[in-house]
Amino acid sequence: MTTVIQNVAVPTLAYTGDILIANGRFAAFGQHLNGDTIIDGTGLTALPGFVDVHVHFREPGFTAKETIATGAAAAAHGGYTTVVAMPNVNPVPDNVADFVDITKRNAAVPIHVKQWAAITKGRTSTQSVDMAALKAAGAFGFSNDGNGVQDAATMAAAMTAAQHLNLPIAAHIEDEGLMQHGVVNAGKLAKKLNLPGIPNVAESAQLARDLELAAATNVHYHACHISTKESVALIRAAKAAGVHVTAEVTPHHLLLDETDIHADDPAFKMNPPLRSRADHLALIEGLADGTLDMIATDHAPHTAADKTGSMATAAFGIVGLETAFSLLYTQFVTTKMFTLAQLVNWLSSAPATAFGLPAGKLIVGAPADVTLVDLNRQGTIDDHTWLSKGHNSPFIGRPYTGAVVKTIASGQVAWTE
Numbered sequence: 001m002t003t004v005i006q007n008v009a010v011p012t013l014a015y016t017g018d019i020l021i022a023n024g025r026f027a028a029f030g031q032h033l034n035g036d037t038i039i040d041g042t043g044l045t046a047l048p049g050f051v052d053v054h055v056h057f058r059e060p061g062f063t064a065k066e067t068i069a070t071g072a073a074a075a076a077h078g079g080y081t082t083v084v085a086m087p088n089v090n091p092v093p094d095n096v097a098d099f100v101d102i103t104k105r106n107a108a109v110p111i112h113v114k115q116w117a118a119i120t121k122g123r124t125s126t127q128s129v130d131m132a133a134l135k136a137a138g139a140f141g142f143s144n145d146g147n148g149v150q151d152a153a154t155m156a157a158a159m160t161a162a163q164h165l166n167l168p169i170a171a172h173i174e175d176e177g178l179m180q181h182g183v184v185n186a187g188k189l190a191k192k193l194n195l196p197g198i199p200n201v202a203e204s205a206q207l208a209r210d211l212e213l214a215a216a217t218n219v220h221y222h223a224c225h226i227s228t229k230e231s232v233a234l235i236r237a238a239k240a241a242g243v244h245v246t247a248e249v250t251p252h253h254l255l256l257d258e259t260d261i262h263a264d265d266p267a268f269k270m271n272p273p274l275r276s277r278a279d280h281l282a283l284i285e286g287l288a289d290g291t292l293d294m295i296a297t298d299h300a301p302h303t304a305a306d307k308t309g310s311m312a313t314a315a316f317g318i319v320g321l322e323t324a325f326s327l328l329y330t331q332f333v334t335t336k337m338f339t340l341a342q343l344v345n346w347l348s349s350a351p352a353t354a355f356g357l358p359a360g361k362l363i364v365g366a367p368a369d370v371t372l373v374d375l376n377r378q379g380t381i382d383d384h385t386w387l388s389k390g391h392n393s394p395f396i397g398r399p400y401t402g403a404v405v406k407t408i409a410s411g412q413v414a415w416t417e
């Protein structure tokens, strides 16, 4: 069973022509290739399938918000062929039985869904999980995302154990004492809306601690959803000192800041919050200079009921998988601030390289994960087209240029318009 994508632009290989796929893998790149199934790529651009190491699929436990099937469908719609799901579900995958249950569910969808296991029992305790057993069950690494690890000794022990197993720790970085039950960035906006604020130090103080511990333990420490200028500076210095740290930034922190919030609107509530203009610019600079390695959506679907009322009480988080490419291409590539190659690196090759995934490159022998985009397509973000159960996004109605039209994972069409 072979498939040929014909007459498609392949910018990462600098040619326009055909891509042959056989047995789920790339078999040839060239001209006048033939196969059983033909996909006409005329006018389209082939990119390595996108990789998102930070998504929330809510199953088991919160399937009114999302299921693995709807989350994976949303990912495919957004051009993603590999995602890594966070463990803030119920039951928490902090033991082999519950971990295996999730991985079976993850295996039933048309894209590659990998799974973070919890760092500690229940994600918020100080009791360690059996990392070796979870590794044997297929854990991608360990994360308590949704909460920071509050206790330094717990984090140090987890890093030591993960390092021995050669697996990463992905940290949601937040000191709960310093967070002061805030819901938006501390400062002018919090005052204007009369809402409790989250100061930058709630992130950067814990990050400073973690980078010291990462240096001492040699673990691969992955910093989730970096949001402040102080954090960018800390990661830049740690990298210069040789610490094995990688970091992600979300599309929303690259596209928005607190000055875009004009009212008490839960569509703009996420953790970490949209920060100041200075923080926003530092994130873009950090991405440009390699301090921040990759873009991860932190796709966080919620029901409409979870997101009504005031930011004081609504759930934290916004969806992102179905809008990331169009929004980022529009904001950064059509404006020539960044190149398409840079964006594709941040969405695909960089996360694949950082975590040793067989993705991110169009090369013979690799799994045939490829996303076809129409770089000239224009429209406005329309949540009626979304496959996620979550419609919690501040980007609905925003104009864009560039859209995903077909997503192929392991040679099979996972989504097509």
Ligand SMILES: NC(=O)N[C@@H](CC(=O)O)C(=O)O
Pocket (backbone or CB within 6 Å): 056, 088, 145, 146, 147, 172, 269, 270, 271, 272, 298, 300, 301, 316, 317, 318
């Ligand atoms: N980012 C969010 O605002 N929310 C995430 C949790 C998280 O990523 O910390 C969620 O699970 O809803």
Ligand SMILES: [Zn+2]
Pocket (backbone or CB within 6 Å): 145, 146, 147, 172, 173, 224, 225, 271, 272
């Ligand atoms: Zn988080």
Ligand SMILES: [Zn+2]
Pocket (backbone or CB within 6 Å): 054, 055, 056, 086, 145, 146, 298, 300
């Ligand atoms: Zn998250």
